Amino acid sequence: MGIKMLAMQLEQRTVTPITNPESLPDLIRVAIARAKHLGQPIILSYTLAWQHIDPLAFLAAKSEVGQHKFYWQQPDQGLTLAAGGMVATISENVATIVKPTLRFDLAKQFAQHYLVHAVVGGEPSAIAYGIPSPYVLGGFAFHDVRSQQTWHGFPAVMMYVPCWLMRQTDADSSLMVNHCVYPQDEPEVIESYLERLIAYLRQDFKPSELCGARFPEGCIPPSASRVVDRFKYQSKDRSSAVVIEEIVGDRPWAEIVQQAVDCIKLGKLDKVVLSRALEVTARHNYEAIEVLDRLRQSYPECITFLIDFGIGTAFLGATPEMLLKFQTCNNRLLLSSDALAGSIGRSQTVGEDLDLGDRLLHSSKDLGEHEIVIKSICDCLHKIGADLHPIEPPKLLKLSNVQHLYTPIAAELANTSWLTAFDVLEQLHPTAAVGGDPKATALHLMREWEVCDRGWYAAPIGWVNGNGEGAFAVGIRSGYLSNNKARIYAGAGIVSDSQFDAELDETAIKFEALLQALAASQK
Structure with a gap:
C-alpha cells in the first residue's frame, strides 16, 4: 500500500x-x-x-x-x-x-x-x-x-x-x-x-542448555533480585583469534579531523561528529544473543538492544543515550531526551577516577561541546511548541570504561496525539551528540568525509505501543553482525579546540565495549 x-x-x-x-x-x-x-x-x-x-x-x-x-x-x-x-x-x-x-x-x-x-x-x-x-x-x-x-x-x-x-x-x-x-x-x-x-x-526450557556467560567481578546482574532463572554460557572449544582492521579510505582519519577543525575555526559550523569503523573477523560465526549478553553484563547501566530481521544479520549494542522517551498523561505528551557529550576515561583507583571526573566537569572544551548538544535538543523541542522543564547543570554519567557529561532534558506538549512523537523524533535525529551543529551542514560534511556506511549506527531504535508510550535510543556503542564478521563504530565530537590524539583515544575507549564482548563470545 x-x-x-x-x-x-x-x-x-x-x-x-x-x-x-x-x-x-x-x-x-x-x-x-x-x-x-x-x-x-x-x-x-x-x-x-x-x-x-x-x-x-x-x-x-x-x-x-x-x-x-x-x-x-x-x-x-x-x-x-x-x-x-x-x-x-x-x-x-x-x-x-x-x-x-x-x-x-x-x-x-x-x-x-x-x-x-x-x-x-x-x-x-x-x-x-x-x-x-x-x-x-x-x-x-x-x-x-x-x-x-x-x-x-x-x-x-x-x-x-x-x-x-x-x-x-x-x-x-x-x-x-x-x-x-x-x-x-x-x-x-x-x-x-x-x-x-x-x-x-x-x-519448559533448561537455561543450562543455552550458552551463557558469568558476570564480571563486582558487576551486579541486571534484575538479579527478581530473576529466578538465568542462563550461563558454557565454555566452548573455539579459538578467540580475530583479525581487526580499520575501514579506511584514501585519506587518514587524522587529516579528516584536522579539516573539520579548520572548517569550524572558519565559522562554517560549530561541531561535527566523525566516526571510525572497525571490521572484526572471527574464526567462527558470531551469535548475536551471546554478544548481547556479554554487553548487558559489562554495562548494566546502559540500554542493551538487539534487532534481527531474520536474514542472518543483526544490529546490537549497549547505549547510554536515550533520544526520546514519551508517555501520555492528562492529554499531554511527556517527553524526555538525553544530552550526552564530553567524555573521559575511568581509573581503577577511586582517587584517580574522581580526579578524571572533576577534570571533565571543568573542561572548557567538553563543556562547550556539551552545551551545543543541549541547545540542539532544546531548539528542536521549542520548534514543535513544547514547554521545557528547567534544565540542571551537567552531571557525570559513569559507565564501566568511560564517563560522560550528562544532562536530562524534559518537556511537555499539550493537546496532541501521542503519534506526534514520531514528528518529535524526526526533529531530534540526529542531535548534535552524534551529528553536529548546524545539523544540515554537519550531515553534508559527514557524508563527504566518512568512509564507512553508518547504516543504523547512532540512529533511533526502539518501540511504541497503543497506550501512548514509547522509547527510542541512540544506537551507539553498537555493531552490525553478519556471520563471522562484525562492523563496530565509535564517534568523536569535533569542535574548534579538538586535538587529534585525544579524539583518537576517545574512540578507542568507545570501541572497547564491543571488542570485549565480541572476543568473550568466541571463547
Missing part, C-alpha cells in the same frame, strides 16, 4: 483499540467482525500472565532461525522487552520507494494503522490493571539517503509487529501473542494456531 493511500485512510484518528477481557474465542470473533467491517486486516493481541524468567534466555530458547528477534533492556525503568517472529511489517519495497524524507511519516502511519484498529484482551490476571496494547518495534538508518548500502536488510526505516512479546518490569511479567486477522479468516483456525503457539511458548 502506498504512503499516500495509507495517509488518506488514516486521516487524523486517535488510537482507540477495541478491548475484550473475555475468553480467547470471544476475542477472535470480535477481531474477525472488526476486520470484515473495515475490509482490511487488523491485529489481535492476547496477553497472559508470565513467570519471572530471564527474557534474553527466553528469546534464545523460543526464537527460531529466520525469525525476527528484538530485545530491549532499560535498567533505569526496570523494563525489558523480548520479542520473536513478525505478523505485520513495512515491506522492504515500500521502505525503498518511499521518499527518504518521509520515512518518519511512514513509520508513524504504520504504527497508527496497526494500533488504531487492534483488538486486545487477555487473561483476567494479566489485564487486572489495564489491557496492554500491541507493540510496534523497529528503527531507522542514520542518513535518510545513503551513498553506500552495506547493511544487508536494514533499509532507511523498518517497523513491525512481533508474533509474541515478553514484557517484564520490577512488578510483573506478561506475554503477549499477536495475530494478523483477515476478513475471510475462520475463528477455529486462528484459535488452533494461537493455542499451539501459547503451548509452545509455555514449554
Whole structure:
C-alpha cells in the first residue's frame, strides 16, 4: 500500500483499540467482525500472565532461525522487552520507494494503522490493571539517503509487529501473542494456531542448555533480585583469534579531523561528529544473543538492544543515550531526551577516577561541546511548541570504561496525539551528540568525509505501543553482525579546540565495549 493511500485512510484518528477481557474465542470473533467491517486486516493481541524468567534466555530458547528477534533492556525503568517472529511489517519495497524524507511519516502511519484498529484482551490476571496494547518495534538508518548500502536488510526505516512479546518490569511479567486477522479468516483456525503457539511458548526450557556467560567481578546482574532463572554460557572449544582492521579510505582519519577543525575555526559550523569503523573477523560465526549478553553484563547501566530481521544479520549494542522517551498523561505528551557529550576515561583507583571526573566537569572544551548538544535538543523541542522543564547543570554519567557529561532534558506538549512523537523524533535525529551543529551542514560534511556506511549506527531504535508510550535510543556503542564478521563504530565530537590524539583515544575507549564482548563470545 502506498504512503499516500495509507495517509488518506488514516486521516487524523486517535488510537482507540477495541478491548475484550473475555475468553480467547470471544476475542477472535470480535477481531474477525472488526476486520470484515473495515475490509482490511487488523491485529489481535492476547496477553497472559508470565513467570519471572530471564527474557534474553527466553528469546534464545523460543526464537527460531529466520525469525525476527528484538530485545530491549532499560535498567533505569526496570523494563525489558523480548520479542520473536513478525505478523505485520513495512515491506522492504515500500521502505525503498518511499521518499527518504518521509520515512518518519511512514513509520508513524504504520504504527497508527496497526494500533488504531487492534483488538486486545487477555487473561483476567494479566489485564487486572489495564489491557496492554500491541507493540510496534523497529528503527531507522542514520542518513535518510545513503551513498553506500552495506547493511544487508536494514533499509532507511523498518517497523513491525512481533508474533509474541515478553514484557517484564520490577512488578510483573506478561506475554503477549499477536495475530494478523483477515476478513475471510475462520475463528477455529486462528484459535488452533494461537493455542499451539501459547503451548509452545509455555514449554519448559533448561537455561543450562543455552550458552551463557558469568558476570564480571563486582558487576551486579541486571534484575538479579527478581530473576529466578538465568542462563550461563558454557565454555566452548573455539579459538578467540580475530583479525581487526580499520575501514579506511584514501585519506587518514587524522587529516579528516584536522579539516573539520579548520572548517569550524572558519565559522562554517560549530561541531561535527566523525566516526571510525572497525571490521572484526572471527574464526567462527558470531551469535548475536551471546554478544548481547556479554554487553548487558559489562554495562548494566546502559540500554542493551538487539534487532534481527531474520536474514542472518543483526544490529546490537549497549547505549547510554536515550533520544526520546514519551508517555501520555492528562492529554499531554511527556517527553524526555538525553544530552550526552564530553567524555573521559575511568581509573581503577577511586582517587584517580574522581580526579578524571572533576577534570571533565571543568573542561572548557567538553563543556562547550556539551552545551551545543543541549541547545540542539532544546531548539528542536521549542520548534514543535513544547514547554521545557528547567534544565540542571551537567552531571557525570559513569559507565564501566568511560564517563560522560550528562544532562536530562524534559518537556511537555499539550493537546496532541501521542503519534506526534514520531514528528518529535524526526526533529531530534540526529542531535548534535552524534551529528553536529548546524545539523544540515554537519550531515553534508559527514557524508563527504566518512568512509564507512553508518547504516543504523547512532540512529533511533526502539518501540511504541497503543497506550501512548514509547522509547527510542541512540544506537551507539553498537555493531552490525553478519556471520563471522562484525562492523563496530565509535564517534568523536569535533569542535574548534579538538586535538587529534585525544579524539583518537576517545574512540578507542568507545570501541572497547564491543571488542570485549565480541572476543568473550568466541571463547
